[in-house]
Amino acid sequence: MHEVGVAECLIARAVAAADAHGLRRVASVGVSVGAHCGVVPHALAFAFSVLRDGTPLEGARLDVAPVPGDALRLEWIEGE
Amino acid sequence: MRVEVLERVLKVNDALAEEVRAALDRAGVVAINVIGSPGSGKTALLEQTAAVLHPRVRLGVIEGDIATTRDAERLVRCGVPAVQIETRLVGGACHLDASLVRMALARLRLDEIEVLFVENVGNLVCPSAYDLGEHVRVVVASVPEGDDKPSKYPATFARASAVVLNKVDLLPVTDFSMAAFAEGLRAVSPAPLFPVSARTGEGLGGWLAWVEAQRAGARRAP
Numbered sequence: 001m002h003e004v005g006v007a008e009c010l011i012a013r014a015v016a017a018a019d020a021h022g023l024r025r026v027a028s029v030g031v032s033v034g035a036h037c038g039v040v041p042h043a044l045a046f047a048f049s050v051l052r053d054g055t056p057l058e059g060a061r062l063d064v065a066p067v068p069g070d071a072l073r074l075e076w077i078e079g080e
Numbered sequence: 081m082r083v084e085v086l087e088r089v090l091k092v093n094d095a096l097a098e099e100v101r102a103a104l105d106r107a108g109v110v111a112i113n114v115i116g117s118p119g120s121g122k123t124a125l126l127e128q129t130a131a132v133l134h135p136r137v138r139l140g141v142i143e144g145d146i147a148t149t150r151d152a153e154r155l156v157r158c159g160v161p162a163v164q165i166e167t168r169l170v171g172g173a174c175h176l177d178a179s180l181v182r183m184a185l186a187r188l189r190l191d192e193i194e195v196l197f198v199e200n201v202g203n204l205v206c207p208s209a210y211d212l213g214e215h216v217r218v219v220v221a222s223v224p225e226g227d228d229k230p231s232k233y234p235a236t237f238a239r240a241s242a243v244v245l246n247k248v249d250l251l252p253v254t255d256f257s258m259a260a261f262a263e264g265l266r267a268v269s270p271a272p273l274f275p276v277s278a279r280t281g282e283g284l285g286g287w288l289a290w291v292e293a294q295r296a297g298a299r300r301a302p
Contacts, residue, residue: 002174002206010089017085031089036235038205070235072089072209078082 006039006072007047011057013074018056026079028061034071041066093210096178100185100213107190109140110294111198113212115236116220117229118202121246123151124278125220125287126197130158132288133195137295140193142184144176144201151199163187167201175206178213194295204229208236216241216294223247223254227261234268242272242290249277 010031018026029048033041041064048062056079065075088094104111116122123143130139141162143152152164165180167173173180181198188196198214200207219240221229224247230237237243243265251258262273272290276283 005171005173006089009092013085013087013089013091017083017087021081021083023081023083038209038235070209074085074087074089076082076084076086080081 003039003043003047004051007044007051010044010048010074011051011055014060014077015056017074017077018079023077023079024056026057026060026077028063028078029057029074030063030065030076030078032065032067032071032073032075034067034069036068037070037072039072090209093178096182097211097213100178100182101215103182103185104190104196104213104215107193109190109193109196110216110297111196111212111214112291112294113207113214113217114197114199114220115204115207115217115240116200116202117204117222117225120202120220120222120225121278122199122202122220123154125244125246125276126160126199127154127158128278128281128284129197129288129291130155130160132284133291134158134160137292138192138194140188140190140196142181142188142196142198144180144199146172146174146201161188161192174201174203175210176200176212177210181212195291204233204236208233208239218242218244220244220246221261223250223256227257228264230261230264230268237265237271238268240269240271242274242287243269244287245273245275246278248275248282249280 014029045062114122139160141155143164147168149164152162155162163184165184217240274287
């Protein structure tokens with residue numbers, strides 16, 4: 001699919017959440033990816049690994065939880 | 081420290097889609113997102129729909145393609161207000177999203193439209209994930225694609241409010257099984273199925289009646 005576009009949205013949501021909670025750096029991000037949402041987890045992880053550079057998510061680990069259905073959700077972020 | 085976020089990744093698109101839907105509701109316009117493979121006959125179906133219904137039912141069209149303005153030009157030749165989104169100009173996306181539809185809406189006179197078709201980029205996969213602000217979705221499948229598409233693309237077919245099976249005039253030269261297609265569709269969706277030929281006009285009556293029923297159901301601003 002178009003995991004680069006999805007990764008961009010994901011990083012934007014994670015940065016927004018970090019700002020809202022006063023986190024300067026994000027060390028890991030938890031995403032749930034539905035089996036039918038059209039996003040391929042390893043392609044998302046690859047896009048994420050490229051696009052996170054230069055953002056508060058630089059070096060962050062992406063934790064993908066496969067779920068049934070078509071959800072595509074940012075569940076949590078961890079940082080300080 | 082862990083922060084629970086619990087958001088849809090495509091939240092920004094969702095918010096824009098709600099804005100689009102609110103603008104359409106204020107104008108009393110019902111919007112139909114038309115999804116289907118490249119070449120399934122989405123534009124041809126809209127041309128036939130316009131030939132019969134417009135302007136008694138005032139139609140408008142937003143066309144989505146990666147490149148060319150051909151499809152919008154075809155609808156304009158039918159006398160329907162139509163604008164083209166070329167995604168190649170904004171990154172080459174394989175699907176429309178709410179931000180593109182919002183921009184296209186600004187180029188239409190919504191007060192002159194009752195039913196707005198948004199013809200998505202030809203693609204049975206990606207459009208499914210993107211709310212455009214539409215009220216209903218229609219999937220256009222076609223006989224040459226084979227009778228297994230509802231089973232192979234369940235997420236797309238499950239979200240259809242109606243399914244059009246186009247090119248039924250080609251049934252005699254294919255191995256397409258209507259029964260298999262209908263069964264595969266029923267397994268993922270209760271949506272009505274309209275077998276048609278946009279080329280010969282066969283079966284269009286049921287589809288046109290469904291379109292008119294959508295207009296009747298539209299909420300109108302007081």
